[in-house]
Amino acid sequence: MKTIIVACGAGVATSTLIVDRLNSLLKNHQIRAKIIQCNLGEIEGHTKYADLIVTSMKLNKNFEIPSITAVSFITGVGQEETESLILSHLNS
């Protein structure tokens, strides 16, 4: 089972919305994955056992696992592209 880190600035509002949308995506595609919700500063502590980072902003730091920006989950603009990108990472 894959582990996904979902992070935003405060780890409060935006990541909560992204987690919700991600849960529906996983459910619709019958993918089981573990989601860890945190703020940006906490990402590093989780990367060792995670497969993917999904955030609300571009990260100015490189981690050893891939990251995807998912602001489209909130604005609706470009949401399908974000979803396919996430799925392709989870299926790889």
Place this chain on the structure above:
Amino acid sequence: MHHSDLISPEFIFLNVSASTDMEAISILADYLFDKKVVNVSFKQAVLQREETSPTGLQTKSAGIAIPHTDIEHVNRNIIAIGVLKEPVYFCSMEDPQRKIETNLVFMLALKDPHGHLNVLKELMMVFQDEEALSHLTSSSTPEELYRYLRNRS
């Protein structure tokens, strides 16, 4: 909108005069502090957060912003809405180098966001709805804007 206690005409402001993103944030945060919704530390925390993790969002039809900060600065769950007289520039959440012309500010004072997921989701649906956003900016009273949001679902 369900759980409409989070949104109330008392916390909806129309024709807000601000010339910068920081000024718009300050106006809303000062009011929330006056009404004891947030602690004295809230305004500074939101301003600081906006600098390091900006909250401008470009939706299909409009630029909006959702300034907020950590839960420890908040006493009571409220979403304050400010419709600006003239737009200001917020930096983009996705890419802080980008500026987004914004005239709708949703200040989230949240103590327990998970308990309010439905309201956040409703708000997100508003962001994605061109017609709804134009309703918000064209309301002539806070009560009208409030009624519109409440009757949406």
